[in-house]
Amino acid sequence: MAGNTFGEIFKVTTFGESHGEAMGCIVDGCPAGLEISISDIEEELKRRRPNSALGSRDEEDKPEILSGIYQGKTLGTPIAIIVRNTNQKSSDYDELKEIYRPSHADFTWEAKYGFRDHRGGGRSSGRETLSRVAAGAIAKKFLLINGITISAVMTPSISAEKLEELKKEGDSAGGIIHCEVKAGTTGLLVGLGEPVFDKLDARLAAAILSIGACKGIEFGAGFSSANMKGSEYNALPCSGILGGISSGKDLSFNAVFKPTPSIAKKQKALAKDGSTKDIEIKGRHDVCIVPRAVPVVEAMTAITIADFLLLSRCARI
Amino acid sequence: MAGNTFGEIFKVTTFGESHGEAMGCIVDGCPAGLEISISDIEEELKRRRPNSALGSRDEEDKPEILSGIYQGKTLGTPIAIIVRNTNQKSSDYDELKEIYRPSHADFTWEAKYGFRDHRGGGRSSGRETLSRVAAGAIAKKFLLINGITISAVMTPSISAEKLEELKKEGDSAGGIIHCEVKAGTTGLLVGLGEPVFDKLDARLAAAILSIGACKGIEFGAGFSSANMKGSEYNALPCSGILGGISSGKDLSFNAVFKPTPSIAKKQKALAKDGSTKDIEIKGRHDVCIVPRAVPVVEAMTAITIADFLLLSRCARI
Amino acid sequence: MAGNTFGEIFKVTTFGESHGEAMGCIVDGCPAGLEISISDIEEELKRRRPNSALGSRDEEDKPEILSGIYQGKTLGTPIAIIVRNTNQKSSDYDELKEIYRPSHADFTWEAKYGFRDHRGGGRSSGRETLSRVAAGAIAKKFLLINGITISAVMTPSISAEKLEELKKEGDSAGGIIHCEVKAGTTGLLVGLGEPVFDKLDARLAAAILSIGACKGIEFGAGFSSANMKGSEYNALPCSGILGGISSGKDLSFNAVFKPTPSIAKKQKALAKDGSTKDIEIKGRHDVCIVPRAVPVVEAMTAITIADFLLLSRCARI
Amino acid sequence: MAGNTFGEIFKVTTFGESHGEAMGCIVDGCPAGLEISISDIEEELKRRRPNSALGSRDEEDKPEILSGIYQGKTLGTPIAIIVRNTNQKSSDYDELKEIYRPSHADFTWEAKYGFRDHRGGGRSSGRETLSRVAAGAIAKKFLLINGITISAVMTPSISAEKLEELKKEGDSAGGIIHCEVKAGTTGLLVGLGEPVFDKLDARLAAAILSIGACKGIEFGAGFSSANMKGSEYNALPCSGILGGISSGKDLSFNAVFKPTPSIAKKQKALAKDGSTKDIEIKGRHDVCIVPRAVPVVEAMTAITIADFLLLSRCARI
Secondary structure: OOOOEEOOOOEEEEEOOOOOOEEEEEEEOOOEOOEOOHHHHHHHHHHHOOOOOOOOOOOOOOEEEEEOEEOOEEOOOOEEEEEEOOOOOHHHHHHHOOEEOOOOOHHHHHHHHOOOOOHHHHHHOHHHHHHHHHHHHHHHHHHHOOOOEEEEEEOOOOOHHHHHHHHHHOOOEOEEEEEEEEOOOOOOOEOOOEOOOEOHHHHHHHHHHOOOOEEEEEEOOHHHHHHOEHHHHHOOOOOOEEOOEEEOOOEEEEEEEOOOOOOOOOEEEEEOOOOEEEEOOOOOOOOEOHHHHHHHHHHHHHHHHHHHHHHHHHOEO | OOOOEEOOOOEEEEEOOOOOOEEEEEEEOOOEOOEOOHHHHHHHHHHHOOOOOOOOOOOOOOEEEEEOEEOOEEOOOOEEEEEEOOOOOHHHHHHHOOEEOOOOOHHHHHHHHOOOOOHHHHHHOHHHHHHHHHHHHHHHHHHHOOOOEEEEEEOOOOOHHHHHHHHHHOOOEOEEEEEEEEOOOOOOOEOOOEOOOEOHHHHHHHHHHOOOOEEEEEEOOHHHHHHOEHHHHHOOOOOOEEOOEEEOOOEEEEEEEOOOOOOOOOEEEEEOOOOEEEEOOOOOOOOEOHHHHHHHHHHHHHHHHHHHHHHHHHOEO | OOOOEEOOOOEEEEEOOOOOOEEEEEEEOOOEOOEOOHHHHHHHHHHHOOOOOOOOOOOOOOEEEEEOEEOOEEOOOOEEEEEEOOOOOHHHHHHHOOEEOOOOOHHHHHHHHOOOOOHHHHHHOHHHHHHHHHHHHHHHHHHHOOOOEEEEEEOOOOOHHHHHHHHHHOOOEOEEEEEEEEOOOOOOOEOOOEOOOEOHHHHHHHHHHOOOOEEEEEEOOHHHHHHOEHHHHHOOOOOOEEOOEEEOOOEEEEEEEOOOOOOOOOEEEEEOOOOEEEEOOOOOOOOEOHHHHHHHHHHHHHHHHHHHHHHHHHOEO | OOOOEEOOOOEEEEEOOOOOOEEEEEEEOOOEOOEOOHHHHHHHHHHHOOOOOOOOOOOOOOEEEEEOEEOOEEOOOOEEEEEEOOOOOHHHHHHHOOEEOOOOOHHHHHHHHOOOOOHHHHHHOHHHHHHHHHHHHHHHHHHHOOOOEEEEEEOOOOOHHHHHHHHHHOOOEOEEEEEEEEOOOOOOOEOOOEOOOEOHHHHHHHHHHOOOOEEEEEEOOHHHHHHOEHHHHHOOOOOOEEOOEEEOOOEEEEEEEOOOOOOOOOEEEEEOOOOEEEEOOOOOOOOEOHHHHHHHHHHHHHHHHHHHHHHHHHOEO
């Protein structure tokens, strides 16, 4: 458990530092015979790119498939995908070498490993989610042939005017993503999830909370159920997950994301020498990361569901 | 991933159906040399018992240690603990054999396995958490010698009058549990959590959401951070988790639990033959399960932290 | 990887020290709907018992199923089985407390854990294999309904006269076990094994070498292939395993077991204080452990094949 | 368990088909702070290359490190290494598309996945071991700073004249590799291995048997112990592994490799249509693969020992 692998049968490993040579993923355990083209991956990666002048660095993010696919179909062997890092401006980060940015992982990574790649956050950068989206594209394709679709949306969405305003202030915003898994007509979204520790909601929670800025998740009535009576709760429409196992109905959850921690506004920061310093973070950062997290949430959900779909083949003799 | 094991180094496996022979757990990977007595386990189990006339069946829950401990100390071998089921009233459940109780796992278990032990919910019963609490007692002991303590509380608490009222109505209530992990003075609550998928918060989310009635979790500012600006969020007191790794500060989270689904009030329920039936659930059920979930939340938190504490020994050469 | 679990889908965890309260196993991931009776387990355990005056302690080894089976069928939940230790003569081991018996794990366990249960070898005792045989009984049943059978035999067998002679000398013997996995007519023994690290032969090697006294394993032509030409080797009858994947043909292997290390004859042994002592090992020990290892080899083989049989359900879309 | 990952803490995943874009590996869980240069990897890869006119295709095998290393030291993040495939002659394999070569994995891969990359054996090619050697270079470096060294040798070695002769005949040879793990003076080669299923010898067996052509392994006295008495066996010099745990002494094993299955000589082969055909295998193949397997055996041994060395940090409180 060095932590860079997710899943048991449909297993995703990611690698790459923000300013290193490349980002990438290995998808191991994808069944043989699934049609995959490079454009399946490119399309998902496009959805993750910053789409305005308000965003962080815009790289072409061109994926290359190194293995696992032959004549357009999966071989059952590990699928390796890499995306070169081409647009690094490492010098932007020079002055952050000895400073721990607020709400960033700088301090904890140094405390854990005694050594870190400070350029752009290194492995703790949001750029790591690119690898998840690439892997998720394959999971989505596998779900699709099983009639299952996944779609997420920021809710409420953030207006262009609000973003402009924050950019001017040198500030940032958080938000909530609502994600739905739709059962389709194949009836295959049933019986997914493994009691007792690997309940479907427990694994989805792990999948989504593993995304950098995510600070919480709720299923069904979620936090509002704290104030409901049993008779009220039980009268709600049948849930997509009961006892940690999918019921065959559509299922959904909300995940909350904190505001982008990298802001242009002057802030206090802890320095390596113990002193407190004023910093103004340079570099290109998203005013609101939430729209770009949407395909990441979908990817992690797809990977989780794909894994359970395969595993469900082993539930009965 | 049959789902009954949690953890990688400090590894807990549970077993047992509510009305079967026994509940139990195996704790594998607990380091050798830790002092454990049967009363360490009994004390935690006591905290999980119903403490009033308002609760479900009250068994003695006498734990027996079958292996792994010799002369009062852990051997480094698997610690097996069992608790016999002595107070089953299986006949209470006879009429539920062909009925799927609302908000229960009855339907989904039957859909998944094609066969289930309907008595008291079988393996999906809340009684399963007994095994977690037993295992958690050992994890807590290990954390204690490392200066780390865990304490949870229902917040706000529920009043005796409110419980009486609900009982009369044949209804139930949910609630929120707040859990704190305190760093103590040893400085060991730092560097715990593994990027990128096994972040400390991601693993805690999985641990807590795997508890039957839990419907959501939030860390730090949680769902309220959706409406904060970056400058506001960054100005909050230093969080216990940054980038999925513990910072050495105390850390905390909130988890929400839905109302007990088993209520005496008449409800509509789906029957195996597809019809809808009126049911009034008999048996002994908690009006509010949340106070009894408190030691379960502590146990799962302790197991998660213990696992990461061991794993952190491998972070550096 | 605390080491007491084997398998990924069909997952076996064992526990228990030779002179502790009980031995036992948890079988997690056995599919729902498999018919299992207590006599299935008793019969296999009987095959493991010493069958003569030449053997070690003869306990009744009465298994008790604590969970996972309801109305004679597996539920898909963890199957817990325990066997109480009833016939311990711990005092036989008193003088070995400070001595490391030759070819035993006494020294290495103390070196690793700093603490051990010296009575009868504790967890390193051959008695641990009882748990494997219990779990293997379930794996065998699962394979049987898939047309696959497993049978092992000591080859050459050891004669009663040879055993008598060794007993008189206070000495012991090793031997070789030949194990066959027969495909039957269902055609299901094909495509088992996962490239590249979890090849069928690699996993079987791990399974068999994990049995205490095993010192080697060979598949097909094995060690004799070192002296064959490619043209000779390729002309051999089609192998049951090619490239780590089963071909659908019967497959077999040989495993070698060292002589029982506990012998009555006077030997030199290392003591805890660094001195060398003469010892004559008391207690009841098998002159030749190999016949009793036969059902253990079968059990580990069955567990390995059952795991791969389930996993093979996930190879294709 | 899709099978392309080995290890629990020091975890190696490999990918790549012989005639695909690239071979590669991810090393996850390597501790932070280890000095690694590209030449560490190049040197090991060189040892694996064919060193004469007798061998298979000779590619430059230029490794590229994509992540995990910064300023010459490991970051604690996944180390991704790739080697481009540059010298494929896929057309050599055109006529093998519908034929299953004797003693090769062609038939079983097709049976398992229903689809395969036939070019050069695809993922089942010996070229896959390149990824292991790259990962092993890092494991070796980690062991070195802990005083542990690994060296393997073909025994007996094969003479140049013998190779010439076989080449003329269009035939091939197998052989035995002897591998030694030397403890050095740091005293760290003690207490490695996890009872009961993850014994050091069991894991080494899995590691070595996972190498394509390996057909058997033996530890210590190995197969000869079948004919020894206990008193003789116990009198042997203290073994490096007792009860599956390393004793601190040097340890060793023998592994046998079958003759290269690809031979120029005319052979009978099964065709996809069920007929039997005469084939003469073209392409570049090693007359004796064993010398090239030496660094692979070392690599797998190093990966196994490195994993246990890290895990041993968790054995005691």
